[in-house]
Structures are given as structure tokens and as C-alpha cells.
Amino acid sequence: xxxxxxxxxxxxxxxxxxxxxxxxxxxxxxxxxxxxxxxxxxxxxxxxxxxxxxxxxxxxxxxxxxxxxxxxxxxxxxxxxxxxxxxxxxxxxxxxxxxxxxxxxxxxxxxxxxxxxxxxxxxxxxxxxxxxxxxxxxxxxxxxxxxxxxxxxxxxxxxxxxxxxxxxxxxxxxxxxxxxxxxxxxxxxxx
Numbered sequence: 001x002x003x004x005x006x007x008x009x010x011x012x013x014x015x016x017x018x019x020x021x022x023x024x025x026x027x028x029x030x031x032x033x034x035x036x037x038x039x040x041x042x043x044x045x046x047x048x049x050x051x052x053x054x055x056x057x058x059x060x061x062x063x064x065x066x067x068x069x070x071x072x073x074x075x076x077x078x079x080x081x082x083x084x085x086x087x088x089x090x091x092x093x094x095x096x097x098x099x100x101x102x103x104x105x106x107x108x109x110x111x112x113x114x115x116x117x118x119x120x121x122x123x124x125x126x127x128x129x130x131x132x133x134x135x136x137x138x139x140x141x142x143x144x145x146x147x148x149x150x151x152x153x154x155x156x157x158x159x160x161x162x163x164x165x166x167x168x169x170x171x172x173x174x175x176x177x178x179x180x181x182x183x184x185x186x187x188x189x190x191x
Contacts, residue, residue, distance in 0.1 A: 009129055014178060016137040018092035021170030025094025030134050034169070037130035041122035047108045049116035050123060052167070053155050055096040064090035066154040070145035086145075093139075093168030099124055104160045120164060127167060137172035140165045 026034065031054075038052070055063055064087035071078050071086040078086075090096075101120045103113045124140065131138040145151055146163040157163060 009133055011181070012178060013128060013132045014137070014176065016139040016168075016172055016176075018089070018096070018139060018141060018166075018168040018170075020172060020174065021093040021137050021139065021168055022173050023094050023171065025170045026131065026134065026136055030131070030136070031095065033134070034127040034130045037126035038123035041119055041126055043119050044111055044115055045108055047105075047111055047116075049102045049111065050120040051100050051102070053098040053100060055090070055098065060090045060096075061087075063154060064088065066090075066150045067145055069150045070148040073148060073150070074144060093170045095167075095169040097167045098155055099164045099167060100155070100157060100161050101164050102158070102161050117164070124165070124167060131169045136169050138167065138169045141168060142166070 035052070043049070067086040067089050068083045071083060075082075099120060101113075101116050103116060128138045128140075142165045146165070151163065155163060
């Protein structure tokens with residue numbers, strides 16, 4: 001019973017752009033369930049090499065300003081329309097959180113960055129599946145702005161931390177067909 005449910009959940013999960021995610025977003029209990037799912041990710045030595053920063057509704061305008069500043073820093077000739085579009089990105093999904101990886105520390109220097117990123121990836125996938133199990137849509141978003149000084153400052157990232165992606169969650173109003181999944185023979189070999 002559980003195996004069939006898990007397989008269905010995994011095979012039917014889809015990536016949705018934040019602009020396709022609408023209210024209602026996840027309620028408090030659903031958000032906590034997503035974070036409990038994240039906590040179940042593999043974590044060698046239990047170092048918790050990642051964290052999430054939830055962007056509240058009250059902080060969306062400030063995040064939009066940070067997106068616009070990042071664009072202006074990259075492209076001083078950005079038009080007012082382009083800057084407005086950059087600001088608007090912060091308002092799209094009802095739930096928005098930044099996934100952050102701690103790339104190193106003095107306590108566990110032998111746990112590689114790769115292993116830390118894999119742990120974060122598992123935490124994110126658990127969150128996406130948890131949202132999907134609740135009937136919500138979700139998606140990941142990255143971009144050039146993530147590594148800019150203004151976004152690092154906005155999210156108060158430490159020296160050894162790196163922003164990886166945003167997780168957006170909301171209600172999908174217009175479903176889309178499930179994309180064709182590759183056959184395992186396309187990516188599995190044996191030695």
C-alpha cells in the first residue's frame with residue numbers, strides 16, 4: 001500500500017513555475033509537515049549542513065527591491081519595465097523559501113561540499129513530495145541574483161553559506177500534462 005502511494009507520488013510530481021502557483025498556499029500545518037519531511041533527509045554525522053529561510057508576505061517588497069538591485073548591478077541599462085519585472089518575481093508564489101547550504105565549517109571539515117549539497121537536495125525533494133501529497137504544486141527557482149551581494153545581505157548569509165534555490169509552493173489552477181520521464185535504460189549502466 002505505501003509503496004504504491006510513494007511511487008504514484010514520485011511519478012506524478014511536477015515542476016511548476018512560481019507564476020503558475022496561486023492562493024491558497026500551504027497552511028501552517030502543511031508548512032510544518034514540509035519542514036518535518038526535510039528533516040528526514042540523509043545527513044552524515046547529523047551536521048545539518050543546510051537551512052531554509054521563509055520569505056514572509058511582509059518581506060516580499062524588500063525581496064523585490066533586492067532582485068531589482070541585483071539586476072541593476074548586472075545590467076546598469078536595465079529598463080524600468082525590466083526592473084519592475086524583477087521586483088514582481090518576489091510576489092509570485094504564496095509560499096517562498098530560500099534553500100541555503102553551509103559549504104564548510106570548522107567542526108566537520110571532512111564532510112565534503114558535494115555531500116552537503118546531496119543532503120540539501122534530498123531535503124528539498126522531501127519538501128516537494130510533501131507539498132504534492134497535500135495537493136499543492138511546487139517548483140524550484142534559481143538565477144543569477146542568488147549569488148549577488150544584495151541578496152546575500154538580504155538573507156543574512158554567513159561566509160560559508162551559499163544560496164542554492166528558492167522553493168515555491170501554492171495551488172495550481174491550470175494543470176499541465178506530466179512530462180515524459182526518461183526510461184531507466186537511458187541513465188543506468190552496469191559494470
